[in-house]
Amino acid sequence: MRDLKPYPEYRDSGQLWIGNVPGHWDILPNRAIFEEVKERNHPNEEMLSVTINRGVIQQKALLENSSKKDSSNTDKSAYKLVCPRDIAYNKMRAWQGAIGASKYRGIISPAYVVMRLRGENSPWYFHQLYRTPNFAKEAERWSYGITSDMWSLRPEHFKMIYTPLPPPDEQTAIVHFLDHVNRRIDRTIKAKRKVIALLNEQKQVIIHRAVTRGLDPNVRLKPSGIQGVDDVPEHWDMPxxxxxxxxxxxxxxxxxxxxxxxxxxxxxxxxxxxxxxxxxxxxxxxxxxxxxxxxxxxxxxxxxxxxxxxxxxxxxxxxxxxxxxxxxxxxxxxxxxxxxxxxxxxxxxxxxxxxxxxxxxxxxxxxxxxxxxxxxxxxxxxxxxxLLPSTVEQQAIIDYIDAELAPISKGIDRIEREIDLLREYRTRLIADVVTGKLDVREAAARLPDEAESLDSDEVLDDSAEIDEMDDDAEGEA
The missing domain is CATH 3.90.220.20 (DNA methylase specificity domains)
Structure with missing residues (x-):
């Protein structure tokens, strides 16, 4: 990827969020690229959700590790049908990244927006484009509301946003290249996370030994009577x-x-x-x-x-x-x-x-x-x-654990910084590629054919996903 170069010729797109684009790319308002779809009366279709972190996903995947319940209406006749390749977005959160192409057929809240591509364009290209920080700022500029928690990107304003449009074969090349990049970065992050998991296990072993047996190897012990803990120091209390x-x-x-x-x-x-x-x-x-x-x-x-x-x-x-x-x-x-x-x-x-x-x-x-x-x-x-010693002994155990964990924690911090840098690199690279700052046509042609993936397969932090969750709005579009 180091050999990627700019295109030979550029022109001004006239749009701040896009900047200069390759001379042969079009710049069109979204009304020329998409048509809004409001197909209803499919109450038995699978429920979908539009998330900030993962785009369009099955609602069951969002709820399976969550305390949140399905908040959708019992009567789903007004819900909008989403077909594979459609672009869907949350009007209230498009400016935060809640937009994406769908791999699934299903229904979403009537307050969300469904856009369908005209012609032979690739939805996966627009998925990558519309999930960049560049587009998020443009979506924010076109969103209206009294306060930020009421900002809404209405369909008529989405259609007024100008979008870069490479030729269809070039869109396919861009998607192929970014899929390959995502897989490589995901594999690297997965390997680094395995190292972090091993280091956390090492920390837990140190902690467990110290807080169940203390620091004196010659201390007199007594049976704990607790499953999973053998003997404990004789002088410890167990309140x-x-x-x-x-x-x-x-x-x-x-x-x-x-x-x-x-x-x-x-x-x-x-x-x-x-x-x-x-x-x-x-x-x-x-x-x-x-x-x-x-x-x-x-x-x-x-x-x-x-x-x-x-x-x-x-x-x-x-x-x-x-x-x-x-x-x-x-x-x-x-x-x-x-x-x-x-x-x-x-x-x-x-x-x-x-x-x-x-x-x-x-x-x-x-x-x-x-x-x-x-x-x-x-x-x-x-x-x-x-399992409690005196507070004096508790403090000695705390000091010991702190000292033993310090170098391990330092190593974990270093690896987590490396993961953050990989994510930042991916974000910058995607933005540069989908707006034409880098030419990936030759690089994409040299890559092996792989099963198409819509987005990064990286598993995000569970709590971040839970914190992001927003109940589907029930208002009419």
Missing amino acids: LLGRCLTKIEQGWSPVAAEGELEEGQWAVLTLSSIKRGIFDPLAIKPVSRTAMVPKDIELADGDFLLTRSNTRDRVGDVCLVEGVRSRTIPCDLIYRLHILRHLLLPKFLMYQLLSRYGRSLIERDARGSSGTMPKLSQGHIKSWRM
């Missing part, structure tokens, strides 16, 4: 966690506002803020200024958080709050635990729940019916049996 807490608070999920978070505005933590003992203070969404926020659950540094619902491997994830902005609250899928610190140090509890023993407690009690995310009740949490 229920409820004895070490004053209360458990549940967060609150208000109406989220779109757009940038403003000074003094309340924000809500998303599930992706908590990941294997790490707190991400930037994983927040702005709260609508009209919301009546319960100020008593405002977060502070040092707070102990636990996810009460998430995907199977992330429910019960824990962290200590650090670097949180003022006027931030947890969402309703997060608990805040108030700990009696003369009995139990918060970081020791965090490590114990991150250990194999802690995960066994969580997995035993996490409940969820088919199609929903498992959940933990406050009663479950209070019933967990802790």
Whole structure:
């Protein structure tokens, strides 16, 4: 890909979001490329969703690892039919990337928009084009509403947007090339994620040994009486966690506002803020200024958080709050635990729940019916049996674990940065290719034929996908 070069001749497209285009490409308004489709009365077709991260997908794929339920109307006669190769978008979120070509036949909310290509153009080319940051900014420019959370890209305005149009055979070459690039990057990311998984397993072994046996190899032991834990130090207590807490608070999920978070505005933590003992203070969404926020659950540094619902491997994830902005609250899928610190140090509890023993407690009690995310009740949490030395010994164990995990965590951070750079490279490359800044015709011709894929097969972080989820609007288009 290093040998990719620009086209030999360019001209000004007249559109800021596109820039210069190859001299033989057309620049046409979307009304010349698409026709809007409003085919209804197919209530028995499969439900589809339009997402920011993955474009058009089957709704069952969106709901299978989620606590969200199907919010669609019982009467689906007004829902719009989507056929394979159609472009569908969420009017309220097109400017955030909720647009894509469909591989499926199904129906979507009547408030969404379905566009069908005229002529022999490739829908997969437009899928790649319309999911670039370049188009997102143009969609935002054409979206209207009093506030950002009401912005809507109406069909008549979508049709007024000018789009680059390579010849059909060149569209096919671009799609073929980008499919190949996506596969290569996906394979590299998958390999790096396997290394991260192995490093996380190594961390868990260190944590488990320290929080169930302590640091003294010659300590006298006693049978624990707990499945999965053999002997524990004789002088350790084994109280229920409820004895070490004053209360458990549940967060609150208000109406989220779109757009940038403003000074003094309340924000809500998303599930992706908590990941294997790490707190991400930037994983927040702005709260609508009209919301009546319960100020008593405002977060502070040092707070102990636990996810009460998430995907199977992330429910019960824990962290200590650090670097949180003022006027931030947890969402309703997060608990805040108030700990009696003369009995139990918060970081020791965090490590114990991150250990194999802690995960066994969580997995035993996490409940969820088919199609929903498992959940933990406050009663479950209070019933967990802790393995507790004195707070002095707890601190010594914390210091030991911190020192042992530091180089491993540094390695994980390095690999995650490499993954981020690969994603950034992919985003830039796609934008350059679909707007004609790089000529991929010869490169595409040299590539082997592969089964066509619509988009990257990279599996995104589950919590990010859950946080993104938006119930299908039910209003008429």
